[in-house]
Amino acid sequence: MPPDAMFSGHGLAVARTLPAAMPALARYWSDAAWRAVATMDTLRERAARMREHEAAGMPPLLHFDAEQVADGRDGSPPSNYRLLRITRCGSDHLERFVRPDAAPVVVVEPRAGHGPGIGGFRRDSEVGMALVEGHPVYFVVFDPEPLEGQTMGAVVQTLARFIDFVARRHPSTEPIVYGNCQGGWAATMALSHCNHRAGLAVLNGSPLSYWAGEPDVNPMRLSGAITGGAWSAHWLADLGAGRFDGAWLVQNFELLRPEGLWKKYDGLFADPAAEHDRFLEFERWWNAFYFLGREEILAIVRELFIGNRLQSGEVVIDGHCHANLAHVHTPLVIFSSHGDNITPPHQALGWLQAVYPSTQALVEAGQRIVYLLHQDVGHLGIFVSADVARREHRAILHHAAAIESRPPGLYEMRLTDAASEGAAPGAAFLPRRIEDLPFEPPGPGFERVSRLSNELDDLYTAWVSPLVRLWVTPQGARLQQQWHPMRTRVRGWSEQVQPILAVLPAARQALEAAGAQDTARASNPWFQLERAASAAVEHGITAWRVLRDRWVEASFELLHAPAPLGQAAGRLDIAQDDCRALAHPAAIRNTDAAIPVESSPNCS
Missing domain, CATH: 3.40.50.1820 (Alpha/Beta hydrolase fold, catalytic domain)
Known part of the structure; x- marks a missing residue:
């Protein structure tokens, strides 16, 4: 039997193309090794810059x-x-x-x-x-x-x-x-x-x-309703010995669009040379966490974000x-x-x-x-x-x-x-x-959330806060803050934490000297396959986020703004349909247009 008879159609095309694709595969893997080392080295530099900025007292980051x-x-x-x-x-x-x-x-x-x-x-x-x-x-x-x-x-x-x-x-x-x-x-x-x-x-x-927004578009305005209002901010400030750690706010921003977090690191891995300076410039500011006082953060949450009292002229200044x-x-x-x-x-x-x-x-x-x-x-x-x-x-x-x-x-x-x-x-x-x-007034559910927040915060203030303040010491509060996930994920790439990371600059230079970096990777079919897989992951995260946000909307309606049960069920059905649509391969072609990224260094 002739060898070609063993194959037919697509199988024959693959068999003939495979030998030609092997050099491209070798170039891809050598370039992927360089990109992995270059990405880790950039994360090591980020940790070093964070340590230097903190040692300097975290001065304002101005170009001027x-x-x-x-x-x-x-x-x-x-x-x-x-x-x-x-x-x-x-x-x-x-x-x-x-x-x-x-x-x-x-x-x-x-x-x-x-x-x-x-x-x-x-x-x-x-x-x-x-x-x-x-x-x-x-x-x-x-x-x-x-x-x-x-x-x-x-x-x-x-x-x-x-x-x-x-x-x-x-x-x-x-x-x-x-x-x-x-x-x-x-x-x-x-x-x-x-x-x-x-x-x-x-x-x-x-x-x-602060209560205004569009259903299924602005889920952050409902976060206070899901967490019970101001008491959680009060508790975190008490755990900080009277200081509220800004890292919690930054973490909330990232959780709002988790696909943006994936895209930020994936963009760095895709082209470390092009993204290096911009990534480090942005991350130096993004990971500089400042503190607010307990009285200040509680007034912001109670009076503004939960109470929405600014537009009614009820916020007292002095x-x-x-x-x-x-x-x-x-x-x-x-x-x-x-x-x-x-x-x-x-x-x-x-x-x-x-x-x-x-x-x-x-x-x-x-x-x-x-x-x-x-x-x-x-x-x-x-x-x-x-x-x-x-x-x-x-x-x-x-x-x-x-x-x-x-x-x-x-x-x-x-x-x-x-x-x-x-x-x-x-x-x-x-x-x-x-x-x-075209802005509809907020529904009565927000008024109910405000009253519930006040009641829970009063209970926390009377019965729990004194015990937490008695237990927390300034030294313990600072130790907790140092172990916050937003800080440890950056410091984990420091040479002081992992001494082995000190070899990354030399490893990067050795790979570059060996010609591992492929500046023409965009035309490599294996790199294109990697990018398609990355886009699929990003859309999967987006689909999960859409479903999460729809569940938040539905939970808010069921708990604080009761509507006919069929409407809430319909909202969840729509959420599941949206997730299936986002996860469909055809949606991958519209990645950049569909997902604005807040936490990415590619803001410009």
């Missing part, structure tokens, strides 16, 4: 030189916040564009688990674009440790003093306050507090309406002044994204209908509000993406005077392409009506 001009410790009440003035931008010297008569920009960093830096840890950032547009720039930072007994009110009053301080230094023009996420709502509270004002306030990914959004007379720019599942447009804009019952009421209040929507960038991308900085943030600052001079009302800001390379984008301001905003 700065000098301190004010200290929150000097105020009353004091806080751990400080005000820096940007003095120089490395070899780029963007400070040469600054005009003495331009409005100063005050960038307020978010205090949400990480340290300060996202508004200015690269050249093309909020700070960089403000310098390019000619503005003197101030940067609000905070220290890793809170002051004893520091409260949310102390932070708000410190920000108000900083805004007033900058205004006095630049008496010819009012400052532009640039708030990122938590920094945005804190700055808004400062501007609503006892008639403080600025020329313009820009709120980037800042939630002001005993006689309330944070009332209706008292904010500074023009506002609200920048939000449909791809942001932490602060979606619902939470950035939903408060408008609660504070201003009509467009006429907004006009009569003399307020002007401009909103700018991005279609797909994720939460972190709003702050750290270079593309967003060059387009959206530069446009906001370039057109700040036009925004301030608009008649009272609500406007949507639409950007147009720049007239020339290097110029700022154009902008059109389209009048809008508050009555037409």
